[in-house]
Amino acid sequence: MANMTSTEWALAERPVGMPKLSDFQKKTVDVAAPGDGEIQVQNEWMSVDPYMRGRMYDRESYVPPFQIGETMQGGAVGRVTASNHPDYKEGDLVSSMAGWRTAWTAKPEAVMAQKLPDVGLPESAFLGIAGMPGLTAYAGILRVAELKEGDTVFVSGAAGAVGSTVVQIAKIKNCTVIGSAGGQEKCDFVKSLGADHVIDYKAAGGFQGLVKALKEASPKGIDVYFDNVGGDHLTAAIECARPMARFAECGMIAQYNETGQPTGPHNIIQVVGKQLKIQGFIVSTHADMQPAFFKDMAEWISSGQVKYEETVMEGIDKAPDAFLGLFSGANKGKMLVKLG
C-alpha cells in the first residue's frame, strides 16, 4: 500500500465553555508514500483525553494550542504499512501522537512514534493501562505523591483511565484507598478495583458533603491526594489532609470548560500549618520511568493485580462524540476510538 487517504478531525472553531459537535470539522487528506526516513502508518486505535481540552484554547501552555482547520493530535496506535526508515518494517506496531486521523506518513520522531514491545498485551492497552494514562498514574502516585506503604490515599476521578490505575497501584502498595466518582455504576466499578471506600460525589453535594464523606471514610485524614478533578474535591482534600500530606495534581477537569473566573481553594492557608506539598506534573517529565513502568505493569496485569476497563466508540466519525463523552462521564476506564 503506497498512497492512501486519511479521514481526520480539526477544530472548526475554538469551543467556548463545554465543547459541542459543531466545534469540529472532518476532512479527507491524501497520505503519501514514505520519503527518506519516513514511515506510513494505518492507525487502529486513537485516544481521547481530558487534557486535549486545554489545547483547544489559544493560549501559551506546555503544549502548543491546536490551530483552527489543522488536524488535531493525540495518542494513537497503528501498524506500519510502508517504511523508508531502517528501524521500522511493515507490520510493526507503533504508538504515536498522530491521532485524530486514520493514517499518516511522517518521520517517527516528528510524531513521537515508538515501536511497541510484544509483552502479550492487546493493542489498545498501549493507549491506556500500559500507555500514557498508565504512566501518568504510575509516576504521579509513586514519584510525585511519594506513596508510602500504609498511606491513606484519596483519588478523584477514580473511575477514569488514570484514576482507576492509581487506585490499583495504591492497593498493591498496601494503602487504604478512598475513590470518588459520579454515579452508582462508576462507584461500583471503583469498589470492584479494590478501593476501601467509594464516594459518589454527585450524591455528596459539593464541598461540605465531600468533607463529611471523607471524614467518615478516614477519621484521621488523608496522607495523599491524587487530583484529577480540582474544584471542591481539591478544597475538601486540603480540609481533610493530615500534616505532611502530598498532593499529586494531575488535572482539574471540573475547571476545563469554565468560562467565568473559577474559585480557588478558600482554605489554602492550611498548606502552611499542615506542611502540605501540592505538586503539579505532566507525564512527559517522567518519561525516564517508562522502562520500570512497562515491567511492573506487565507483571501486575498478568498476575491479575491490575485490571482495566475500556469504553470503545467505533469509527473515526465518532471521535468528537468520544471526546465530549469525557465531560459528561460517558466512560468507565479509558475512552477509546477503534479505527481499524
Place this chain on the structure above:
Amino acid sequence: MANMTSTEWALAERPVGMPKLSDFQKKTVDVAAPGDGEIQVQNEWMSVDPYMRGRMYDRESYVPPFQIGETMQGGAVGRVTASNHPDYKEGDLVSSMAGWRTAWTAKPEAVMAQKLPDVGLPESAFLGIAGMPGLTAYAGILRVAELKEGDTVFVSGAAGAVGSTVVQIAKIKNCTVIGSAGGQEKCDFVKSLGADHVIDYKAAGGFQGLVKALKEASPKGIDVYFDNVGGDHLTAAIECARPMARFAECGMIAQYNETGQPTGPHNIIQVVGKQLKIQGFIVSTHADMQPAFFKDMAEWISSGQVKYEETVMEGIDKAPDAFLGLFSGANKGKMLVKLG
C-alpha cells in the same frame, strides 16, 4: 537571686479579627528558686512573631492554642540567675520558648531551652537573624524551595525578619531577587539588602497590579516564590511562575486576621500545566539544619554579606504593642521587646 517576680502577659479574651490591646492582660507571678533539674532565668529579650496570631484561635494546629488567662509563649533570650541543673551555670545565655514574661523557673526541656554558642553575635540576634526567623529563611529557601544558582526569586514580606534574610541568602547564591514590601521606607530597606527589584505592594494595588509589576521585573517569570503573605501575592506568583517553579509557603499574614471566608487563588489550575510545587513548612521540621545554619550565618554576618535590622520596643509593658505592630507594618526587620 533566688525568689523573684515576673511580669507576664496572657490573653484576656480571644481576638476577633485584628487583635487589640484589650485582648491582653498583664499579671505578676512569683518565680521560685530552681528545684531539681531546673534553672531560673531572667529574660533580656523577647520576640513577637506573626505565627503567634494562629495560637490565639481556639483550634487544632501544629502547636496548641494559647489559653485565656495563661501566660503566652514565644521566643526569649535570657541569663541563668540560679541553676539546679548540671549543664547550666549562673550567667549562661539561653534561648527558650518562655517569652511574654520577664523571668521563669523550669526544666530546660520543658521550655525548649538551649545554651547559646558564643559566636560573637549580640544577644538579640538569637531571636532574629541567628534564631528562629533566620533558620526559617534558611531552611525555606534552600531546602523547601530548592534554590539553584541563577534562579529568579520573588519574596513577599521582604522587609520582615524572615523575608529580609531570604533576600540576602538568595543574593549570596547569585540569584535575581524581587522583593515586595509596603511603603517607600521598607522598599528602600529591601533595596539596600541587595534586591534587584522592589515592588511596593501598597502602590501596586491588588492582583492585577502585582502581576504587572512582577512581569516588568521578570519578563521570563519567576523560578521561586517565598511566601510570607498569601492572598493576592500568592495568586500573582502563580500567574507569573515559570514551569517547574517552587513555592515555599512560610506564612500568609494577609489572612491571619480574616473573619470572613478568604478567597483562594483563582488560577490554581496553573499548578498542573506549569508543574508547580507549592509546599508549606514549619521551621521545627527542619531543626536538623541548625548546625549548618549557625556556621553559614556567623560567616555571612562577619563577612558583611548578611545585614540585619531590628525594631525594638522597650519594656515588658510594650509587648502587646510590639505584637500589634506586626500587622500594621511597624517593624523593619525583626520586631523585638527589650526586657533587661
